[in-house]
Amino acid sequence: MSAALLLLADGRFPAGGHAHSGGAETAVAEGRITDAATLAEFCRGRLHTTGLVAAALAAAATAGADPLALDGAADARTPSPVLRAVSRRLGRQLLRAARAAWPSPALDRLGAARPRGAHQPVVLGVAARAAGLTPLDAARATAYEAVSSPATATVRLLALDPFESAAVLARLGPEVDAVAEAAEAAARRALSEGLDALPAASAPLLDIGAERHAAWPTRLFTS
Amino acid sequence: MHQDHPEVFPQRHTMSASGGGRRALRVGLGGPVGSGKTATVAALCRALRDEVAIGVVTNDIYTREDADFLLRQAVLAPERITAVETGACPHTAIRDDISANLEAVEDLEEQAGPLDLVLLESGGDNLTATFSKGLVDVQIFVIDVAGGDDIPRKGGPGVTTSDLLVVNKVDLAEHVGADLDRMATDAAAQRGGLPTVFTSVARGQGIEPVAAWIRERLARKAAGAA
Numbered sequence: 342m343s344a345a346l347l348l349l350a351d352g353r354f355p356a357g358g359h360a361h362s363g364g365a366e367t368a369v370a371e372g373r374i375t376d377a378a379t380l381a382e383f384c385r386g387r388l389h390t391t392g393l394v395a396a397a398l399a400a401a402a403t404a405g406a407d408p409l410a411l412d413g414a415a416d417a418r419t420p421s422p423v424l425r426a427v428s429r430r431l432g433r434q435l436l437r438a439a440r441a442a443w444p445s446p447a448l449d450r451l452g453a454a455r456p457r458g459a460h461q462p463v464v465l466g467v468a469a470r471a472a473g474l475t476p477l478d479a480a481r482a483t484a485y486e487a488v489s490s491p492a493t494a495t496v497r498l499l500a501l502d503p504f505e506s507a508a509v510l511a512r513l514g515p516e517v518d519a520v521a522e523a524a525e526a527a528a529r530r531a532l533s534e535g536l537d538a539l540p541a542a543s544a545p546l547l548d549i550g551a552e553r554h555a556a557w558p559t560r561l562f563t564s
Numbered sequence: 565m566h567q568d569h570p571e572v573f574p575q576r577h578t579m580s581a582s583g584g585g586r587r588a589l590r591v592g593l594g595g596p597v598g599s600g601k602t603a604t605v606a607a608l609c610r611a612l613r614d615e616v617a618i619g620v621v622t623n624d625i626y627t628r629e630d631a632d633f634l635l636r637q638a639v640l641a642p643e644r645i646t647a648v649e650t651g652a653c654p655h656t657a658i659r660d661d662i663s664a665n666l667e668a669v670e671d672l673e674e675q676a677g678p679l680d681l682v683l684l685e686s687g688g689d690n691l692t693a694t695f696s697k698g699l700v701d702v703q704i705f706v707i708d709v710a711g712g713d714d715i716p717r718k719g720g721p722g723v724t725t726s727d728l729l730v731v732n733k734v735d736l737a738e739h740v741g742a743d744l745d746r747m748a749t750d751a752a753a754q755r756g757g758l759p760t761v762f763t764s765v766a767r768g769q770g771i772e773p774v775a776a777w778i779r780e781r782l783a784r785k786a787a788g789a790a
């Protein structure tokens with residue numbers, strides 16, 4: 342475990358995440374998240390679907406796969422246009438923070454090739470590499486983000502007791518680790534077998550919810 | 565008599581993907597909800613738009629209301645006004661994690677530029693919310709007399725450190741029993757010589773000193789860049 346990983350995974354790392362709920366705002370509004378137990382179920386679902394996919398993309402980027410090819414693979418695995426745009430916007434924001442924290446030619450090249458933003462997990466993977474982290478580190482940070490973002494947002498949306506939210510995240514810890522390890526293994530396979538070996542799990546309700554959310558006239562979170 | 569902050573255009577590390585080049589003076593407008601930030605932005609646009617190219621970034625907490633208000637008032641062409649969604653936490657978006665706002669400014673300059681001046685309105689927040697120096701060159705803090713005439717005395721980062729303090733809605737002073745002299749004395753004591761202006765923006769009064777202050781900043785920036 343390295344301090345650089347703690348920084349990269351810190352919710353206060355200035356990379357734009359605070360404005361996003363990871364789909365929790367829709368789920369709260371539609372009655373799918375109502376308390377700590379349903380928050381845990383929501384997080385578990387996100388972790389094993391888009392969380393796994395994002396973690397594998399990040400690990401592959403850290404392992405040295407071509408970021409632009411990974412960016413295409415991320416597009417193919419993100420059916421919702423709204424979520425594709427969100428991921429690129431967060432990628433652009435993360436790139437800015439990462440270039441300040443861990444200056445590197447690889448981050449500069451990615452910014453030049455995708456000035457409007459590459460997908461966030463891809464940027465995170467390249468940033469992790471620039472920070473001297475491992476593919477498993479990148480997968481961990483990404484898998485953790487998949488659950489921490491909705492958990493943090495739910496504290497604000499439902500006024501959920503913050504200790505309960507922290508306990509949900511702690512109980513999910515072993516699953517987050519397991520997903521990160523599976524993601525790293527998939528990333529290794531992708532390096533030898535090609536990017537099609539990356540997981541493509543999806544959560545249709547997250548996609549549909551994100552599309553609906555973007556059309557709301559009033560909302561607390563950007564996504 | 566007053567003095568200004570010595571460091572007017574601090575070094576910035578915005579790490580933008582696009583390159584440097586000419587960029588607009590960025591002025592942040594912060595302050596509590598309802599103090600008159602949007603009204604001040606609208607008045608400044610009207611006062612300055614024939615002299616300089618202006619863009620506006622609003623930070624709406626959960627709607628596009630401020631941007632829509634400015635659009636309805638037609639203070640600027642629509643492509644000069646953009647809104648940032650701040651995710652329930654307006655002070656984070658202007659201070660701790662400025663990336664979305666930086667992007668909005670850069671996109672404005674790219675799409676509607678070149679601009680001379682970008683006004684960034686924060687989502688209304690409490691008295692501690694100030695703009696990061698990574699985001700703006702100078703900041704104006706807008707309070708109003710109806711919020712309590714003890715606000716200057718209580719201080720806080722917005723009141724004490726903003727480059728310009730605007731005390732708005734002086735037309736309401738007699739109705740809410742606010743003592744303007746006391747507010748002026750307290751502000752002077754808290755601000756160590758930094759300027760304070762009293763306005764009644766909705767009545768079209770007092771915006772000229774604010775506009776003149778911005779003109780002065782623009783001139784300094786031009787002189788520094790030359």
Ligand SMILES: Nc1nc2c(ncn2[C@@H]2O[C@H](COP(=O)(O)OP(=O)(O)O)[C@@H](O)[C@H]2O)c(=O)[nH]1
Pocket residue numbers: 595596597598599600601602603604688732733734735736763764765766767
């Ligand atoms: N009486 C009075 N009302 C004002 C003045 N300036 C703004 N207002 C009103 O105060 C309300 C809030 O103004 P707004 O600019 O939206 O505040 P913001 O939340 O700080 O952006 C609106 O109804 C304005 O019309 C003023 O100088 N005097």
Ligand SMILES: [Mg+2]
Pocket residue numbers: 601602603630685
């Ligand atoms: Mg406003």
